[in-house]
Amino acid sequence: MVLFVVRRLWLAALVCLTVLVVSFVLTRLSGDLAASIAGPNASAADVAIITRNYGLDRPLVVQFLEWAGHAAEGDLGRSFLYHVPVWGLIRDRLPVTLALGLTGLAIALLVALPLGILAAVREGSAMDRGIMMVALLGQAMPGFWFGLVMIVLLGLDLQWLPISGGDTWQGYIMPGIVLAFSAIPALMRLTRSGMIDALAADYIRTARAKGLSRAKIILKHALRNAAMPVVSIAAVQLGFMLGGSVVIESVFALPGVGYLAWESITKNDFPVVQAVVLFLAVIYIALTLLADMMNALLDPRLRG
Numbered sequence: 154m155v156l157f158v159v160r161r162l163w164l165a166a167l168v169c170l171t172v173l174v175v176s177f178v179l180t181r182l183s184g185d186l187a188a189s190i191a192g193p194n195a196s197a198a199d200v201a202i203i204t205r206n207y208g209l210d211r212p213l214v215v216q217f218l219e220w221a222g223h224a225a226e227g228d229l230g231r232s233f234l235y236h237v238p239v240w241g242l243i244r245d246r247l248p249v250t251l252a253l254g255l256t257g258l259a260i261a262l263l264v265a266l267p268l269g270i271l272a273a274v275r276e277g278s279a280m281d282r283g284i285m286m287v288a289l290l291g292q293a294m295p296g297f298w299f300g301l302v303m304i305v306l307l308g309l310d311l312q313w314l315p316i317s318g319g320d321t322w323q324g325y326i327m328p329g330i331v332l333a334f335s336a337i338p339a340l341m342r343l344t345r346s347g348m349i350d351a352l353a354a355d356y357i358r359t360a361r362a363k364g365l366s367r368a369k370i371i372l373k374h375a376l377r378n379a380a381m382p383v384v385s386i387a388a389v390q391l392g393f394m395l396g397g398s399v400v401i402e403s404v405f406a407l408p409g410v411g412y413l414a415w416e417s418i419t420k421n422d423f424p425v426v427q428a429v430v431l432f433l434a435v436i437y438i439a440l441t442l443l444a445d446m447m448n449a450l451l452d453p454r455l456r457g
Contacts, residue, residue, distance in 0.1 A: 161445050165438045172434040173224065177217050180423045220427070229428035234420050239428040242413060249409035253402065254394040256325045257332030258387060265337045266383070269344025273379075274371065276349055284345075288338035296397060300331045300404040317406035328405045332397060336390040343386060347379030354378075385447040392437035 180186070187204040188195070195203075204210050208219075223230065229239040272284040307327060308316035315324045351357065352375050360370045398411035406412065410429055417425035 161442050165442050168438050169431075169435060172431055173221050174217070176427045176430040177220060180427055181213060186421075186423055224428075224431060229431070230424035232417075232422055232425050234417070234422040234425070239425050242425060243410055243428060243432055246408060246410045246413050249407055250395060250398050250402070250411060253325055253328055253332065253398055253407060253409060254391055256329035257336065257394045258391050260329050260333035261336040261340055261390065262383075262387065264333065265340035266344055266380070268337075269341045270348055270371065270376065272341070272345045273348030273352065281345075284341070288341045291334045292338040294334065296331050296335055297400050297404050299334060300328065300401060303327045303331065304405070318408075324405070324407070328401045328407060331401055331404075332394045335397065336394060339390065340383060340387065343383050344379060347382060348375055351375035351379045385444045388440045388444040388447070392440040395436055396433050 187200045187207065187209050208216060220230065227240065229243070231237065232239055232242060235242060268284050268287070272281045275281050304316045304327065307313045314327050315321065316327075318324050348371075352371075354375075357370060357375060360374050365374075395410075398407075398409055399414050400411070401407075402409045402411035403415040410432070414426060414429040416422070417429065
């Protein structure tokens with residue numbers, strides 16, 4: 154188990170390094186950073202001063218090593234727009250993003266588990282095919298389009314829910330549903346396949362022979378084993394949701410880390426863009442590592 158964890162930690166470190174390089178290179182390929190910071194009406198002298206003050210005239214390798222070294226120490230730089238440390242901006246917005254991600258994950262589990270169980274129990278029936286069709290639809294539907302449809306129907310036409318902002322818990326319902334819709338297909342299919350395998354196992358036939366009720370067999374015996382991989386993969390889905398918050402928070406104007414990234418992209422605040430990409434990537438890597446470790450604990454065969 155120790156060797157397995159060491160291998161996963163080494164792989165996670167390599168992925169973090171790759172994210173560092175890619176995020177740095179992409180911001181530099183987007184154009185002249187000094188000209189973007191100075192604005193469209195700046196003179197050549199103004200651009201030259203900004204280039205010198207921000208160290209943009211140094212070789213790219215030197216700029217990257219300096220930024221990566223500071224990032225490793227927890228210093229993500231200062232915002233060009235707000236003139237404050239980037240970590241402070243992320244820390245202040247993080248609760249909104251976490252609340253949104255956890256809301257989406259809770260909704261996804263509440264929907265995916267019952268539907269997956271129902272599809273497995275009615276395997277091959279019209280209900281099973283209909284549930285799988287819903288899963289396919291959820292996987293193909295763009296999140297931003299679904300969010301706009303919900304805003305029009307539930308926010309503007311019916312006025313059931315607020316269309317923007319996170320001042321109240323109601324403001325998280327619509328964006329949470331949109332995030333959940335992207336995770337429901339994977340969770341539903343995994344629940345269904347796990348339940349089908351569990352219901353065909355010998356211990357289920359033994360439980361039936363003992364005269365246990367169908368509900369007790371499904372909920373107490375089969376679901377206990379089928380839900381184990383679902384719980385571990387839920388951590389990965391949470392990582393996807395936090396990464397997808399950039400689009401959803403922009404659509405619903407939620408002041409989270411994703412909306413901060415969108416603001417920074419539109420206003421050329423490149424230190425914040427780099428930091429948010431790195432921060433979300435690290436969270437996703439950590440959650441993936443947690444899921445791998447949970448799977449290894451549940452199934453010793455994966456440790457080899």
